[in-house]
Amino acid sequence: MLSYRHGFHAGNHADVLKHFVTIQLMQYLNQKDTAYSYIDTHSGAGVYALDGTFASKNAEYDTGIGPLWERTDMPAALKEYVDLVRAMNPSGKMRYYPGSPYIADQVAREQDRLRLFELHPADAKLLADNFRKLDEHAAQQGIRSTTRGKRVLVTRGDGFQALKALLPPPSRRALVLIDPPYEDKQDYKKVKDTLAEALVRFPTGTYAVWYPLLHRMESRQFADKLKQLQCSDWLNVVLTTNTPMPDGFGLHSSGMFILNPPYTLEPMLKQVMPYLVKVLGKDSGARFTLESGKPTGARNNAARRPVAR
Numbered sequence: 001m002l003s004y005r006h007g008f009h010a011g012n013h014a015d016v017l018k019h020f021v022t023i024q025l026m027q028y029l030n031q032k033d034t035a036y037s038y039i040d041t042h043s044g045a046g047v048y049a050l051d052g053t054f055a056s057k058n059a060e061y062d063t064g065i066g067p068l069w070e071r072t073d074m075p076a077a078l079k080e081y082v083d084l085v086r087a088m089n090p091s092g093k094m095r096y097y098p099g100s101p102y103i104a105d106q107v108a109r110e111q112d113r114l115r116l117f118e119l120h121p122a123d124a125k126l127l128a129d130n131f132r133k134l135d136e137h138a139a140q141q142g143i144r145s146t147t148r149g150k151r152v153l154v155t156r157g158d159g160f161q162a163l164k165a166l167l168p169p170p171s172r173r174a175l176v177l178i179d180p181p182y183e184d185k186q187d188y189k190k191v192k193d194t195l196a197e198a199l200v201r202f203p204t205g206t207y208a209v210w211y212p213l214l215h216r217m218e219s220r221q222f223a224d225k226l227k228q229l230q231c232s233d234w235l236n237v238v239l240t241t242n243t244p245m246p247d248g249f250g251l252h253s254s255g256m257f258i259l260n261p262p263y264t265l266e267p268m269l270k271q272v273m274p275y276l277v278k279v280l281g282k283d284s285g286a287r288f289t290l291e292s293g294k295p296t297g298a299r300n301n302a303a304r305r306p307v308a309r
Helices: 015-027 053-058 075-089 100-107 122-142 159-166 188-199 224-227 265-280
Strands: 037-040 048-049 096-098 115-120 152-156 172-178 207-212 234-240 253-259 285-294
Touching: 015 075, 015 100, 015 172, 015 207, 015 234, 015 253, 015 265, 037 159, 053 100, 075 122, 075 188, 075 234, 075 265, 075 285, 096 100, 100 115, 100 122, 115 122, 115 159, 122 152, 159 172, 172 188, 188 207, 207 224, 224 234, 224 253, 234 265, 265 285
Parallel strands: 037 115, 037 172, 115 152, 172 207
Antiparallel strands: 048 096, 207 253, 234 253, 234 285
16 A cells, blocks of 8 residues: 555654654664664655645644744753754754654764665655755765765665565664554554564564554554564553544554663653653643563563553
């Protein structure tokens, strides 16, 4: 299914959760000099114009990056994410929002490798064009190139299928981000099957999965199925900004499920998530859930921590 365009949703509350967590995962990998691979299976266009036709239609950024834009009291991990978005808007006006490929390019180091996949033909072209422009700008500024050479490779293709050929990476260090549109309910099964195979090929990698929480059964059961995968341990964080509508319309909650998370992630989320609930929450249904544990069948230390606004 090739109808989904992330531009309609850029900068919403789900992007806030996905992108600030992704930055923290990469910063943890940055602590060691050894290079790592960042693999994005569903990259999108890379950069989004918030005043463009897509993003301005529903202005979903008003429920995400918008309320954070002028805040001065943010926890450090969240501020790092917002500062990155501010840096691409030097006028101070919120006009552009970075997708995960742009964020990864900004956080990764010279020696790290980015492998970016996008199947939608229009977004794949935009992704390649956006990185070409970044490359040209870098060359004008005398800064290292981004797309030239082997550092960044942009490919139009199925990220699910492409992942298997990239694992294990040469350095045996990698972060894999998987966030398909989930318009097709088969995406839920594809994610689990892809992760199961990836963990056989590269069991020590860090895998981050974004997912929506919807009325659809596949969505409601998704996290519990991921808990069965054979990894070292897992972490699941969910942000809910409002009480679900009776008709199920609208995205009220989304989650990030991380396999083999760094030990620093859970304590950081304990600090940041109550703040996000306070700032992005719309009603008394706003809350977060934070769980961690071992795969189902192993000794499970999972603990649920829902917090009401």
